[in-house]
Amino acid sequence: MNIADQTFPAIDSANEDRAQAIRDQLRDAIVDRRLAPGTKLSEGEVGTLFDVSRTVARAALQMLSFEGLVRIERNRGAFVANPSPEEARQVFASRRLIEPGIAIAAAGRMTPAHVAAFKAQLDEEGRFIAERGPNARRSEIKASGDFHLLLASVAGNVILQRFMEELVARSSLVIALYGRSGISSCGHSEHTQILEALENGNAERASALMLHHIDHIEADLDLRVRSGPALRQALEF
Amino acid sequence: MNIADQTFPAIDSANEDRAQAIRDQLRDAIVDRRLAPGTKLSEGEVGTLFDVSRTVARAALQMLSFEGLVRIERNRGAFVANPSPEEARQVFASRRLIEPGIAIAAAGRMTPAHVAAFKAQLDEEGRFIAERGPNARRSEIKASGDFHLLLASVAGNVILQRFMEELVARSSLVIALYGRSGISSCGHSEHTQILEALENGNAERASALMLHHIDHIEADLDLRVRSGPALRQALEF
DNA sequence: CTCGCAAAAATCGTATGCAATCTTTTCCAT
DNA sequence: ATGGAAAAGATTGCATACGATTTTTGCGAG
Numbered sequence: 125m126n127i128a129d130q131t132f133p134a135i136d137s138a139n140e141d142r143a144q145a146i147r148d149q150l151r152d153a154i155v156d157r158r159l160a161p162g163t164k165l166s167e168g169e170v171g172t173l174f175d176v177s178r179t180v181a182r183a184a185l186q187m188l189s190f191e192g193l194v195r196i197e198r199n200r201g202a203f204v205a206n207p208s209p210e211e212a213r214q215v216f217a218s219r220r221l222i223e224p225g226i227a228i229a230a231a232g233r234m235t236p237a238h239v240a241a242f243k244a245q246l247d248e249e250g251r252f253i254a255e256r257g258p259n260a261r262r263s264e265i266k267a268s269g270d271f272h273l274l275l276a277s278v279a280g281n282v283i284l285q286r287f288m289e290e291l292v293a294r295s296s297l298v299i300a301l302y303g304r305s306g307i308s309s310c311g312h313s314e315h316t317q318i319l320e321a322l323e324n325g326n327a328e329r330a331s332a333l334m335l336h337h338i339d340h341i342e343a344d345l346d347l348r349v350r351s352g353p354a355l356r357q358a359l360e361f
Numbered sequence: 362m363n364i365a366d367q368t369f370p371a372i373d374s375a376n377e378d379r380a381q382a383i384r385d386q387l388r389d390a391i392v393d394r395r396l397a398p399g400t401k402l403s404e405g406e407v408g409t410l411f412d413v414s415r416t417v418a419r420a421a422l423q424m425l426s427f428e429g430l431v432r433i434e435r436n437r438g439a440f441v442a443n444p445s446p447e448e449a450r451q452v453f454a455s456r457r458l459i460e461p462g463i464a465i466a467a468a469g470r471m472t473p474a475h476v477a478a479f480k481a482q483l484d485e486e487g488r489f490i491a492e493r494g495p496n497a498r499r500s501e502i503k504a505s506g507d508f509h510l511l512l513a514s515v516a517g518n519v520i521l522q523r524f525m526e527e528l529v530a531r532s533s534l535v536i537a538l539y540g541r542s543g544i545s546s547c548g549h550s551e552h553t554q555i556l557e558a559l560e561n562g563n564a565e566r567a568s569a570l571m572l573h574h575i576d577h578i579e580a581d582l583d584l585r586v587r588s589g590p591a592l593r594q595a596l597e598f
Numbered sequence: 599c600t601c602g603c604a605a606a607a608a609t610c611g612t613a614t615g616c617a618a619t620c621t622t623t624t625c626c627a628t
Numbered sequence: 629a630t631g632g633a634a635a636a637g638a639t640t641g642c643a644t645a646c647g648a649t650t651t652t653t654g655c656g657a658g
Contacts, residue, residue: 379611415614
């Protein structure tokens with residue numbers, strides 16, 4: 125009612141938490157493989173890089189460790205996560221459990237606006253696949269993850285949405301680590317099929333397609349252990 | 362199979378992070394309802410209470426906010442979460458999606474040691490139900506949650522295990538807030554049935570029982586909105 | 599040349615200080 | 629009295645400081 129009310133609205137968007145912004149940038153860098161697994165992320169370095177104190181940098185690293193993208197060892201520091209094949213399997217097992225249900229929930233809530241958002245998303249995905257630049261693969265992985273995040277947001281459960289954010293981020297890391305390159309274009313067509321099912325409100329079909337899709341993604345990984353954990357430990361850095 | 366499979370009893374518990382210890386104590390207090398939803402948790406107060414600096418207290422509160430047990434508002438502080446009915450529904454929707462799958466995974470991994478652990482757990486649960494002390498209800502809710510956490514640990518997926526820890530904690534809060542007291546003894550018998558199915562390796566049955574169990578828990582809640590959010594906001598403190 | 603060990607440097611964990619922001623109280627005009 | 633502005637007080641956000649721990653470096657013995 126008051127005129128004074130108007131000054132209020134979006135002041136803090138500029139003032140948004142700095143730690144969160146740093147976390148987002150670091151997460152992107154990790155998921156995009158610009159930061160290799162095992163890389164040390166020292167508080168001081170991150171701090172100077174983003175021009176904040178160690179306090180803030182530390183908070184950002186802490187957040188990433190909760191998401192599983194960073195491993196923090198006491199008195200030693202933070203390192204970009206280096207998920208083991210077992211961990212990778214668990215990530216995909218979790219997705220197999222959760223995402224078909226998310227697809228079902230989303231199928232019942234699709235609006236024309238959602239459909240449009242998905243189409244735009246798939247277009248972009250297709251563009252990245254066609255593109256054959258040096259970092260096309262990165263963009264491709266990221267875009268593919270965004271499809272799943274969009275789906276989770278449509279499903280309308282903020283808790284599951286957060287879980288999916290973590291799982292997608294970890295998946296991107298795993299794919300970058302263990303992926304066998306080729307078959308991702310297949311993933312694109314699967315996304316298209318899933319959207320089709322969603323548009324038709326065919327929840328069961330969307331769910332089944334999603335399950336297969338996840339299986340395919342995991343099947344494209346090479347999760348054989350290459351060497352004993354001791355050796356890996358030694359080579360990690 | 363491995364000796365290493367046995368549960369790690371907190372090795373570095375002496376050296377353990379202090380923030381983590383504080384987080385655990387606060388979480389217990391929140392889940393037990395010793396800290397009412399909406400209660401302000403100021404950094405200074407928490408710090409003096411646990412005899413640490415604000416830095417450490419802040420870290421503990423931050424962790425709890427990631428788990429959804431505490432809500433942090435910028436420049437205002439941390440408050441014990443006050444989940445809305447909608448949030449409560451989402452918690453249980455998430456559990457309906459995840460826990461049946463966890464039951465299936467656990468069914469395939471049950472060892473005699475696990476069975477023994479479950480029996481001990483159920484015994485304790487039964488004791489709390491029989492007991493009619495003033496805080497019997499608290500202990501009951503907690504023990505009931507522990508059953509689900511034990512199951513998650515047996516399932517052997519650390520990611521899902523962490524998700525379940527969050528969901529169980531939030532459920533406890535929700536039950537304390539919206540629970541209609543009576544029917545929890547029914548929950549105990551359901552736990553017993555689930556264990557039975559697990560012992561027999563009957564994964565499908567364990568999964569189905571779990572699903573019904575979650576439905577029953579949620580059905581015992583009164584999730585009708587009592588008043589407009591504005592009024593709730595006003596009364597919250 | 600390698601190994602071991604001690605000193606130096608780097609890094610982390612935590613306490614504390616200061617500015618910014620929010621909350622409460624005070625106090626004055628209506 | 630009541631409403632509201634301004635000051636006082638409390639609390640948070642962030643930077644910095646310092647001891648503790650880890651890692652690296654330097655150097656002498658084998």
